[in-house]
Amino acid sequence: MQPLQALGLAPLAADLERVEAALQASVRSQDPFLGNVAAHLISAGGKRLRPVLTVCAAYAASGVAPVSEDVVTGAVAVELVHLGSLYHDDVIDEAETRRGVPSVNARWSNIVAILVGDYLLARASELAASLGADVAALLAATIGELCRGQVLELQHLFDVDRSEDLYFSAIDGKTASLFGTACRIGGMVSKVDGATLDALTDFGHRLGTCFQIVDDVLDVTGTEESLGKPAGNDLVEGVYTLPVIYAIEREPALREVLGRKLDNAQMAEARRLATSDGALDAALDAAREQAALADKALGGATGLDAEVTARLGRLVETLVTRDR
Secondary structure: OOOHHHOOOOOOOHHHHHHHHHHHHOOOOHHHHHHHHOOOOOOOOOOOHOOOOOOOHHHHHEEEEEEEHHHHHHHHHHHHHHHHHHHHHHHHOOOOOOOOEEEEHHOOOHHHHHHHHHHHHHHHHHHHHOHHHHHHHHHHHHHHHHHHHHHHHOOOOOOOOOHHHHHHHHHHHHHHHHHHHHHHHHHHOOOOOHHHHHHHHHHHHHHHHHHHHHHHHHHHHHHHHHHHOOOOOHHHOOOOOHHHHHHHHHHHHHHHHHHOOHHHHHHHHHHHOOOOOOOOHHHHHHHEEEHHHHHHHHHOOOOOHHHHHHHHHHHHHHHOOOOO
């Protein structure tokens, strides 16, 4: 089941059409080349999970109804930060595809990808500023967290002794922080109280952690067709994620394969070893724990729409059980 189907909220499709139109408009430029490159991954599609969370946080705060233009603007700002980070990530990873199309760095160049990624972050900041100083400061801090998480990850490339704590610290920054911010902006522009705002933020943060763990499991088990990018890419690039950390603990032979660049045969062997001895199940248990904490965060908040919070709980479960 797809995230939008899991939510099943009547106004959501129409509100996301508004977000999509505003997203396309936000990257138009007087320079046709810049506008074309900036729109490249937008046109390729994507789950739009972060804008969904911004919109649904507003639903939860104010009741299910078409959201305000401020909510749409906040959702676009969050998605632009995500897209800008993808442009930069693909340069770091030397990726050739993203969302089933050539990556920006592969189609144009690393320099173009970096500069247009910066442009997307600048546009996100401009939109956030239009919502007020608090939203602008939050988004700026979140971009800083994305950088912190990525830098921490880069410090431990090919590190077979990378710890569980280091893994969680990295994904707190590079993934979970933006999920939390997506929810928080939806609450901020809806003028909820501080306790409710913190509950929405905690929900998003836990959901983002859960999402990243499952994504890392899929990198080990999935195919390029299902992922929209090369499978096993983290192993090739020396990013040893939670399922691999658990597998190294359980299967000593994996430690001997890793710690260096892998050719195709070595990568296939590493994926085989990483799927043995319960490591994937242990990682998915960690994802389920985060999902339960996300549900708990919403359950402890007062004044949120009961129908929306129930459907957000279904979204959490959908992300845990997506195809693997």
